[in-house]
Amino acid sequence: MPTGQQEHQYHLSAKTGSSSPANGLIQMDAPQPYNPCYYSLDTWARSRSNLVPETIMPPQEYTDPWGMGSGSYLLSPTHSTKRMDHQTQSQYSYYPASPSKVTSASIMGPSPNMGQSSPEVQQHRDQDESMEWKSNCITSPSFDQQNGYSYSTPLGPSGNPISAMRAPPLSPPFSISSHSPSLSRDSTSPLNTLPTALTTSPPTSIAGNSEEDFGADPPYSQLIFEALRHTPGQKLPLQGIYSWFEKNTTKAKDQNSKGWQNSIRHNLSMNAGFEAIKEEAAPGKKAVNFWRLTKEASRRGIQSTTRYRKQANHRKAISPGPPVPQRQRSGSKGGRASKSAAQMRHHVQDKRKEQYRSRPPMHQSPRYYSPLPAPSSPSSPLPHQQQINPSLDPSAVPMPHYHAPHSLAPAPNGLVQVYDHSTLIGCTSPPPGDNQVFCDPVDPGTNYAAFDRAHLGWYGLPSGFNNGPMIGSERPADLHLGV
DNA sequence: CTATGTAAACAAC
């Protein structure tokens, strides 16, 4: 088996020693080698000791793999921008293609110059277009030591805040921070301003190792999201994900430990934003499992794995027994040790879970690793943000500018992927309710649904976009919503 | 309390 071929196909090297031979046979869709990340976690990793300048992403034609759109989208040259501060814990931000650009491009069609220039020329133009995009951007992030990146209201050509022209304003597109969710959206920090508090905060080492003090990786779910998102076809086998991590993250730094692989698998399994599909790598060849982003995750970003965990638990919990014998999921039981430990506290935990299920919706808004607004929380009104009344008629709610049917995720090769749900073999089941992913696990009917309607037009899009709950063959066979 | 990471049991292949 020519390992070089495998490396070419993924542009990755499998160093785990656990690679399945089948990987070498996988024919990726793209003729070009896999570029693990356009805005490049490589760049990020190399530049951790500095506040990295924006990594410019080349414009790309993107054909929505979900077939949601009617044509191809021109992704903004600044499809994603990441800033990383080396002295803090994984504070960074991504923000997506210019919504307006995407929207307009979907009308105008791809740029004739797209992808034709030399890298140097392209980069210059990209930078120019980056500036253009910034001026068009609905929000732009600014860094704050306490809050990570927050999003100021950018000025439009007239000097007026863009949010004044487009309502409702949007929350951070892609903000990851373990800090307070109360982002200072009215921050006036310029995009490229170093946080002044930077040096005053003790670095949060990921391992107490000075070598790693420059920062930690984003969460697994986020990294997987990025790995899949920037992969041709937006899918990878497990080994491909491993390899991506090895190449682009520090999670896999410890080659002796396989814990990071376990964590990847855990996140893949438990996060409803990921789903597994069986696909024949080549005609006649054995089918290979690919992981890809769900439609929702592709369009809207990934949520924390924890939430899905909870949701899965919730779903399970509310299932009124097994009227229909559910297919046993492999490894459905927990560990022995944990079981015995659980026995000792089951009576306590049962009470706690019961409490959890019956309590009102969580006070804390979910994190969206996406360019999407977090649900409006009545208890935490946000400056510059229009509060959405869930009871409002969705059609009466102003639609955010970028909520045209488009995906966050570029398909770098611009190929159309035919997604067959019948091949779906693994995906953590969505929570109950009419929104399979972005549903409040505790109270599916309230805030999240309202959020969808209000902010996303989730149900406001033409029926052809099929944004509703999964039906028929869309629904995984083992998905029981418990309704 | 949530988010995250990790360990581990276990089933299926």
Added chain:
DNA sequence: GTTGTTTACATAG
């Protein structure tokens, strides 16, 4: 052995 699923625990915030 690998992959996928699940439970449980620890820790940070």
